[in-house]
Amino acid sequence: MTDHQQINVTSPAKNTAAKEALFVIKIGGNIIDDSNKLESFLKDFSAIQGKKILVHGGGKLATQLARDLNVEQEMVDGRRITDAATLKIVTMVYAGYINKNIVAKLQSNGSNAMGFTGADANLILAHKRLAEASKGIDYGFVGDIDAVNTAAIEPMLAQHIAIVLAPITHNGAGQLLNTNADTIAQSIATAMSGQYNVWLLYCFEKSGVLLDASDDTTVIPTINQTYYQSLKEKQLIFAGMIPKLDNAFEALNSGVEKVIIGKAESILDLVEGKAGTTIQKS
Amino acid sequence: MTDHQQINVTSPAKNTAAKEALFVIKIGGNIIDDSNKLESFLKDFSAIQGKKILVHGGGKLATQLARDLNVEQEMVDGRRITDAATLKIVTMVYAGYINKNIVAKLQSNGSNAMGFTGADANLILAHKRLAEASKGIDYGFVGDIDAVNTAAIEPMLAQHIAIVLAPITHNGAGQLLNTNADTIAQSIATAMSGQYNVWLLYCFEKSGVLLDASDDTTVIPTINQTYYQSLKEKQLIFAGMIPKLDNAFEALNSGVEKVIIGKAESILDLVEGKAGTTIQKS
Numbered sequence: 001m002t003d004h005q006q007i008n009v010t011s012p013a014k015n016t017a018a019k020e021a022l023f024v025i026k027i028g029g030n031i032i033d034d035s036n037k038l039e040s041f042l043k044d045f046s047a048i049q050g051k052k053i054l055v056h057g058g059g060k061l062a063t064q065l066a067r068d069l070n071v072e073q074e075m076v077d078g079r080r081i082t083d084a085a086t087l088k089i090v091t092m093v094y095a096g097y098i099n100k101n102i103v104a105k106l107q108s109n110g111s112n113a114m115g116f117t118g119a120d121a122n123l124i125l126a127h128k129r130l131a132e133a134s135k136g137i138d139y140g141f142v143g144d145i146d147a148v149n150t151a152a153i154e155p156m157l158a159q160h161i162a163i164v165l166a167p168i169t170h171n172g173a174g175q176l177l178n179t180n181a182d183t184i185a186q187s188i189a190t191a192m193s194g195q196y197n198v199w200l201l202y203c204f205e206k207s208g209v210l211l212d213a214s215d216d217t218t219v220i221p222t223i224n225q226t227y228y229q230s231l232k233e234k235q236l237i238f239a240g241m242i243p244k245l246d247n248a249f250e251a252l253n254s255g256v257e258k259v260i261i262g263k264a265e266s267i268l269d270l271v272e273g274k275a276g277t278t279i280q281k282s
Numbered sequence: 283m284t285d286h287q288q289i290n291v292t293s294p295a296k297n298t299a300a301k302e303a304l305f306v307i308k309i310g311g312n313i314i315d316d317s318n319k320l321e322s323f324l325k326d327f328s329a330i331q332g333k334k335i336l337v338h339g340g341g342k343l344a345t346q347l348a349r350d351l352n353v354e355q356e357m358v359d360g361r362r363i364t365d366a367a368t369l370k371i372v373t374m375v376y377a378g379y380i381n382k383n384i385v386a387k388l389q390s391n392g393s394n395a396m397g398f399t400g401a402d403a404n405l406i407l408a409h410k411r412l413a414e415a416s417k418g419i420d421y422g423f424v425g426d427i428d429a430v431n432t433a434a435i436e437p438m439l440a441q442h443i444a445i446v447l448a449p450i451t452h453n454g455a456g457q458l459l460n461t462n463a464d465t466i467a468q469s470i471a472t473a474m475s476g477q478y479n480v481w482l483l484y485c486f487e488k489s490g491v492l493l494d495a496s497d498d499t500t501v502i503p504t505i506n507q508t509y510y511q512s513l514k515e516k517q518l519i520f521a522g523m524i525p526k527l528d529n530a531f532e533a534l535n536s537g538v539e540k541v542i543i544g545k546a547e548s549i550l551d552l553v554e555g556k557a558g559t560t561i562q563k564s
Contacts, residue, residue: 069350088379096378097370100450100458104401108456114402119386121396121443155437161403168382174390176382 022196023052023271026185029059030205031264032098039105044267046109053163053188056102057181062093082140082178090178094166102164113162118169119176121152124184126169126177143169143177148191186251193255200256203264208277213238222278225249245279252281304478305334305553308467311341312487313546314380321387326549328391335445335470338384339463344375364422364460372460376448384446395444400451401458403434406466408451408459425451425459430473468533475537482538485546490559495520504560507531527561534563
């Protein structure tokens with residue numbers, strides 16, 4: 001038995017500490033693009049006890065709509081360059097179609113929900129990313145987060161409303177901005193950690209952080225900073241996972257209790273700490 | 283001076299009665315389609331003191347998007363037949379693009395706002411309109427309203443949040459539905475009238491109910507039921523206005539204090555009862 005397996009995993013719902021538990025769960029395109037998977041996930045999400053925030057990405061729908069409308073899409077380092085026509089598309093798809101269908105499905109599962117962008121109640125204030133002069137990249141209407149309005153979130157959670165966030169923010173001056181959903185989840189989780197015992201869950205297409213990226217059975221159950229460093233030194237961490245894990249440790253160092261990475265299909269096990277990879281500060 | 287002009291007009295904001303004032307304001311396509319007019323209206327709306335709900339229609343954007351996507355649109359008696367592809371379009375345009383841009387603009391004007399569909403917090407529950415077998419019309423995913431969740435609206439108004447409603451409802455079983463914005467405004471106004479002294483304002487392209495439909499200077503300042511009947515008998519009411527006025531009287535008979543019909547550009551005068559046509563029960 002290695003060190004990392006000995007770390008005790010306790011679900012926040014069962015935590016008797018002073019702070020109440022809050023789950024911040026991010027789902028990505030692989031779930032959103034598959035209506036059966038999404039429906040099943042939302043049923044599971046509705047069954048999660050306690051306070052919860054769902055952050056969703058956009059999936060392929062925005063790309064598809066852009067293609068149908070002949071709006072050329074340009075990606076730089078996996079990020080969408082957001083010109084005015086693209087901002088209109090992502091606002092329609094993320095804040096309209098995806099967000100409202102998720103909310104309606106949650107209602108049908110008996111989970112009261114409200115869907116938002118960062119503009120609603122000024123939940124997430126951002127600024128337009130400056131063009132990186134050195135690289136000559138202008139990301140367009142992409143927003144980097146400045147502030148999360150925790151005071152506006154709190155009364156809704158108190159009413160047991162599941163908050164569903166689309167990856168659209170605003171700058172306070174009337175401009176909507178396209179913002180990465182992973183970053184929104186991390187910012188919300190960090191901001192809420194002052195009041196809550198926050199578990200941040202990233203749901204993606206794999207079962208967790210894998211020792212062998214091509215073998216979904218090689219999930220590493222628990223990673224702390226020491227173990228992460230040793231895995232990196234042995235080059236046992238898949239390159240694409242490094243920024244995700246760096247972000248996870250950043251969240252942990254900013255007050256988030258635990259970060260879990262795993263499959264959306266396993267969400268009910270993930271929130272119990274029984275599946276996926278749990279990333280812990282120590 | 284005729285009888286209808288003698289009716290005393292008092293703004294609800296100044297009303298000293300037990301119930302607090304609430305404005306339910308509906309704006310239509312002629313404002314939404316014109317970004318300058320919309321921006322100006324939202325500035326004025328932000329300046330309105332007191333509690334307020336804004337219901338917006340869809341304008342030409344949905345029709346334009348349907349054309350761009352080659353989704354054929356069928357209208358029956360001015361109502362859009364809403365097949366699955368059209369529902370997707372109106373959800374994207376109404377609940378996404380229009381709703382979130384309005385919210386962002388209101389925030390920039392210092393008016394805290396939240397944008398919703400009827401699915402959010404189960405605000406408006408509806409059922410799919412049955413195909414009218416006799417006429418052979420199937421409206422598709424069109425919703426007729428069953429219930430308004432006033433308990434969910436109240437805490438937001440108490441926090442001085444302007445509520446912005448897109449004309450999309452849900453059936454509680456996971457299905458979004460396209461619902462007429464005028465009807466949403468009327469239903470919300472009626473439902474809230476138990477707690478509030480509600481003024482329902484319909485903003486459209488004309489200055490009010492006109493004696494001569496072709497002359498915008500012939501606004502009738504005040505209409506009550508008796509005067510309405512006499513105008514109808516004299517055939518002095520433009521045919522297209524009759525259903526609007528019938529709805530207005532229905533709202534008044536269901537608890538709404540006053541209905542005002544007028545131009546969005548005059549909203550600050552409308553809420554003072556200084557412009558447009560005021561429809562009063564008696």
